[in-house]
Amino acid sequence: MSDALDLAFAALADATRRQILTMLLEDDMAVTDVAEPFEMSLAAISKHLGILTRAGLISQEKRGRVKWCKLEPQAMRGAIVWIESFGQLETLNYDAFEAFLDQELQG
Amino acid sequence: MSDALDLAFAALADATRRQILTMLLEDDMAVTDVAEPFEMSLAAISKHLGILTRAGLISQEKRGRVKWCKLEPQAMRGAIVWIESFGQLETLNYDAFEAFLDQELQG
DNA sequence: ACGATATTCAACCATTTGGTTGACGAATTA
């Protein structure tokens, strides 16, 4: 029932998860290292990472016993396009904007 | 515990609420009229409007027995600013996008 | 005053979220 936009916005609606995303902006991180700054169990962080993964905002890859978390910022594209239609950009040409983004993604 | 950003993103994480916001882009609406296109009770819509109001995304003003709902698009500003820091893509390219549009217009 | 309209409130229900703890499996190191 919940589409990609639901999942993305819901994933962003939590300060812990937003902080995790900010951390991953620097570099890929192991689950344990993601958890380190938080006063919360590893299991709780693991759940947060699951929510971010299901939303497509991060990806996780296991190498050896370490699971690496990687930011997937393009997954925010849908959210940003949606939300910006309410901002001051509402007069812009969105077909052109889409064409521009497609072009950016390919190039 | 939940700050403005939590409330805004959470409010946006539901297709019904997003559709309501889109409807209000056209014009202010009474609660009953907001509810009309949905196959859902008026009470349910009233709850959704409460969530949008608490998030600051709309305001409600009662005139007579009618409660008018008004979009407050500037409340999305915080969400836009936050989310844009991840869309290297989008952010870095607003200038590029404008250049692209200029080029489109001239070329 | 009365009936209709607009909206919310209260109680209920099922599901999800955000957290805990303890046990577990898998990979690494000694």
Place this chain on the structure above:
DNA sequence: TAATTCGTCAACCAAATGGTTGAATATCGT
């Protein structure tokens, strides 16, 4: 082999969501 580290799973809990129905409140038109 044995101990340790990495991470998830399962069970549990409290609170919030997303919906229902029925009653209540407030305003309007007659």
